[in-house]
Amino acid sequence: MLLVESECGNEREFSEYCAKLLEQYTGPENISIDRLNNVIAYIGDRTKKKIMLTAHLDELSMIVTGITDEGFVNVYRVGGVDRRTLLSAEVTVAGNDGIICSTPPHLTKPGEGNKVPEYKNIYIDLGLKADEVKKRVKIGDRVRIKAPVTELLNGRFASKALDNKLCCFAILTALRKLKKLIAHKELDCCIVVMFASEEEVGSRGATVGTYGIEPDEALVLDVTFAKQADAPGHGLGEGAVIEFSSFFDRKLMKAVDKAAKDRGIKHQYEANGAAYGTDADTIPVIGNGVRTGLISIPVRYMHTPVEVGDMDDVESAADILAAYLRTYEIGGEE
Template identity: 40%
Template structure:
């Protein structure tokens, strides 16, 4: 896969909307890509799943997961004055809400602006608005709006997909569409090869509200090994953060399989693939937490792409990290003969 193809795929994945519980459009887009590598790819309970590789019963079975959902808002009411009240889907930073441009997905998609109070009404209050105080302005009156929008409809933040200096990319929903892209990149590398293991690709729903799609997806796939490919905090690397451009962050944690963590490091070393460590002290806040305790227990690990400004409409990643993550996954699968 060329850089241009990868970026085009990432762009396509990021512009489709899919907040937790309403992932259909994003899932269908991911499915269309996965079908290129997994002839049996399908959507099950919202999760996108497909298998490839060694079909021998005794071959180790590796689950590669990235979540397909993104954070957003959900309509909770329409006020008498025609403004929209919302609840949050996933962890959002309310400090950045004022005057954000959003799309409201009703019977048709309409534009909205998150209302802000002018100084004379905010009374110099320095507190950020609570979620129940947040109002979206669509311009419509209550009666007009009720014909278009209904309680429970999804609201997404507008971001812009743009290439920045030095291979960095900003887009909404890079968490975790860049993980989806890295798995697809890995499968692309392997498509004409015979590999020793069986692979299930899972693009799971509802990670942002509690890793729910991963729980049922892993049960359904029943793997020996499960890798959660997600994003993690970018920084200078000194405080558990990852340096952008230095490759995937391989997770080490009491809740993860130390063997898999080490195997991933070994694989990266042997193949000269850049990587960095991400050491955590308990659960990981990723789908790996569900995988490890699935059924009779699964050997789980995290492989994370460093990302800046998580859960804002302007998340930033380095495209090299997506490629190197894909490369690490592909090489790990090439060498995965036992579990």
């Protein structure tokens, strides 16, 4: 999953990949990819209460803005790329390997050695002369940062785009846990999965997708900050974070919290006044309104190519989703 690219606004390849993964839960006639590359899957009887599980599937990237007379490629960010991580990174531009230029420390002007250049001074070197670069690369082409997936000790791992593929994976894991109930039609609700596009540039996919689905409830999954050496945050590996905000439906979040507690699933809490900067800000006010809540997975070094996550937190998020959906089990305990 981490190896299929999904740059914001150009997610089609990853959307198709995710749509395939959903086929084991519902017929292909219930899975679609819309014009904005949202993946939408209806699992269960559509006349029942629609509970949407959603995570954005797009990732940060860059876009070509120009080519210099010397053949260096100018770029600008798509989403909140951490510019500090760019210098000397390996990239591909329209399928061509390249690197991002970096001024040797010996040649930086006094006082400028530690400064991160603005985008107008960030260039990609493809190793080619200008006329050759112009044949292969066009303005508007997308730039992919090459970054390996690194397994760390203790069930932890580093990769780009854990924001938000980790949450897409958590939703798929929740479905796997509910597979029997889904197959035997034992849930008194319709699960609607939406993997939403273009979150990193302003929740554009979620806006369009939710409008069409008209869900009764939405549970949004996104990443939040894990504590790191130089910054505060949630405990990594200490469970998914149940979020409270004036934007969210308090009854829904209390029910989610109760489901987690009843089944002894480890979790953490966070409360915020209003906006969180996720699709959960937008979804509550679409159409006639959607009862919405947010569950977060902590990651370190957000918006870099080495975001660090912990499998225990993914498992916790999936367990919480599954526990909440099990409260709709026909003839179940509740």
